[in-house]
Amino acid sequence: MKQKLKQILTVFITFFKIGAFTFGGGYAMIPLIQKEVVEKKKWITDEDILEIVAIAESTPGPIAINAATFVGFRICGFFGAMFATLGVVLPSFVIILCISFVLEEFQHIKAVQYAFNGIRAGVLGLLIKALWTMYKKCPKNLTAYIVIAASFIFSAFLKVDVLIIIIGCALFGLISSVIISRREKNDIS
Amino acid sequence: MIYLELFLTFLKIGAFTFGGGYAMLPLIQEDVVAHGWMELSQMVDFIAVSESTPGPFAVNIATYVGSEVGGIFGAVCATLGVVLPSFVIILIVAGCYEKFKQSSIVRGCMYGLKPAVVGLIGSAIVSVVATVFIPSGFSLAIFKDIATYVSLVIFAIAVVLSLKKVHPIIIICLSALLGILTGYVL
Numbered sequence: 001m002k003q004k005l006k007q008i009l010t011v012f013i014t015f016f017k018i019g020a021f022t023f024g025g026g027y028a029m030i031p032l033i034q035k036e037v038v039e040k041k042k043w044i045t046d047e048d049i050l051e052i053v054a055i056a057e058s059t060p061g062p063i064a065i066n067a068a069t070f071v072g073f074r075i076c077g078f079f080g081a082m083f084a085t086l087g088v089v090l091p092s093f094v095i096i097l098c099i100s101f102v103l104e105e106f107q108h109i110k111a112v113q114y115a116f117n118g119i120r121a122g123v124l125g126l127l128i129k130a131l132w133t134m135y136k137k138c139p140k141n142l143t144a145y146i147v148i149a150a151s152f153i154f155s156a157f158l159k160v161d162v163l164i165i166i167i168g169c170a171l172f173g174l175i176s177s178v179i180i181s182r183r184e185k186n187d188i189s
Numbered sequence: 190m191i192y193l194e195l196f197l198t199f200l201k202i203g204a205f206t207f208g209g210g211y212a213m214l215p216l217i218q219e220d221v222v223a224h225g226w227m228e229l230s231q232m233v234d235f236i237a238v239s240e241s242t243p244g245p246f247a248v249n250i251a252t253y254v255g256s257e258v259g260g261i262f263g264a265v266c267a268t269l270g271v272v273l274p275s276f277v278i279i280l281i282v283a284g285c286y287e288k289f290k291q292s293s294i295v296r297g298c299m300y301g302l303k304p305a306v307v308g309l310i311g312s313a314i315v316s317v318v319a320t321v322f323i324p325s326g327f328s329l330a331i332f333k334d335i336a337t338y339v340s341l342v343i344f345a346i347a348v349v350l351s352l353k354k355v356h357p358i359i360i361i362c363l364s365a366l367l368g369i370l371t372g373y374v375l
Contacts, residue, residue, distance in 0.1 A: 020243050023358060029245075055282060055289070058299050061203050061275025062213075062247035069279040078280070085276055089268065092244020093252050097264055099238060100256040111369050118368020119237045120230065120321045121340040122360050125347020126240065127317060130211040131310050132352070137208075138303035147301055151308030155215060156315045162215045166205050166305060173301020174294060181293070 007076050008083050014041065015068050015087030022064070029064045029088075033071065043075045064088055143176050191259045192266045198224065199251045199270030206247070207299075211236075212306045213247055214313040221250075226258050230320045237364075240357040247271050339371045 014036050022029040030053060037043050048071075056066035065085060072084025106112045138144055147169050154160040198220050206213040214232075221227050227235075232250075239249040248268055255267030282289045289295060321340055343364050350360050 023240065023243055051286070055279070055286070057208060058295055059275065059278050059282060060205055060207055061278070062206075062245040062271070064245035065248070065272050065275040066279050069276050070283055073280060073283040081276070081280055085272060089244070089248050089272060092242065092248045093264070093268055095242050095244070096249050096252040097256055097261065099242065100253050100264070103238070111372075114369045114372025115365035116234050116368065117336070117340070117372060118343050118364040118366070119361055120233045121343035122347040122364025123233050123236045124314070124317055124321050124344050126236070126351055126357055126360065127211060127310070127314050128348050129351035131307065131314060134208060134212070134307045134310060138307055139300065143300070144304040147304035148308040151305040152311045155309055155312035162219045162309060163201070163205055165309065166302070169301040169305030170298040171301070173299065174297035177293070177297035177300045
């Protein structure tokens with residue numbers, strides 16, 4: 001019992017550290033998890049990390065949360081998952097809470113307004129990079145291009161609810177992958 | 190009931206974002222901006238804040254919006270909402286991981302979701318382009334406004350640097366510096 005409590009506390013502290021030192025979140029967190037959880041604590045293996053990334057990508061929600069929950073569960077079950085998640089969330093929660101109280105005040109300063117004029121253009125550059133990264137990860141075939149174009153047009157110009165687009169694209173992907181695998185089976189037989 | 194509304198809105202965002210991070214932008218834009226909790230330009234500013242502070246973007250923006258709208262308790266509700274779906278789903282998946290990995294249904298859905306995220310982020314970028322370059326609506330005057338060209342130059346620098354894998358914080362600091370310099374000089 002005491003052993004387990006101690007382990008849960010270690011899980012919490014480890015993920016608190018990971019949460020506090022990853023800037024940009026998500027994938028930026030993976031190397032740190034690897035260092036802390038695989039190399040130092042030896043709780044999981046390198047292969048587990050690859051699995052975690054694969055799972056995090058095919059389940060909803062932020063990658064950091066997915067990874068923390070999964071690793072925590074592997075180490076010591078439900079409470080491990082809970083405290084790993086709590087640990088990874090807590091630093092950003094506290095920091096952002098503090099920032100939210102002062103950000104508005106800062107924005108009245110002229111220099112800060114100028115800074116944000118520049119920052120907005122810079123952020124746009126970061127978003128283009130994010131778009132490029134996502135594009136590289138997605139399949140390159142006609143179906144994928146149709147989905148990219150359709151979701152873009154429906155969302156940007158026709159203002160269709162994003163939720164409907166997401167569900168629609170998932171269904172479309174499912175149906176077309178079923179058709180493709182049927183066709184492959186027919187070709188073989 | 191503002192707390193319940195915050196919780197449910199971020200629950201929805203957490204449950205339907207695949208790919209993490211900026212894949213969340215279209216939903217945040219749709220729900221948070223539509224609720225009037227945040228302006229689009231504030232959202233763009235917050236991306237910069239989030240890149241320069243630790244932690245995942247989703248948690249950061251949930252905490253921030255929650256706190257702005259409903260104080261500390263609002264921040265707790267929004268953050269809990271955005272975290273809960275992944276927490277529950279991963280717990281379920283962790284129990285039957287092998288099945289999940291080989292599931293043709295999951296793989297089929299991802300086959301449609303990956304490109305969908307690209308299209309949706311593209312759409313979010315279009316709105317961000319509008320807030321950056323034409324903050325007060327489109328008119329021919331923007332072509333005479335030197336600020337438009339300044340933004341274009343900063344944007345171009347940011348794209349090149351981030352494709353060269355320069356750290357986002359450095360890019361944000363540089364953009365801020367250029368913004369301040371040109372703001373005072375021009």
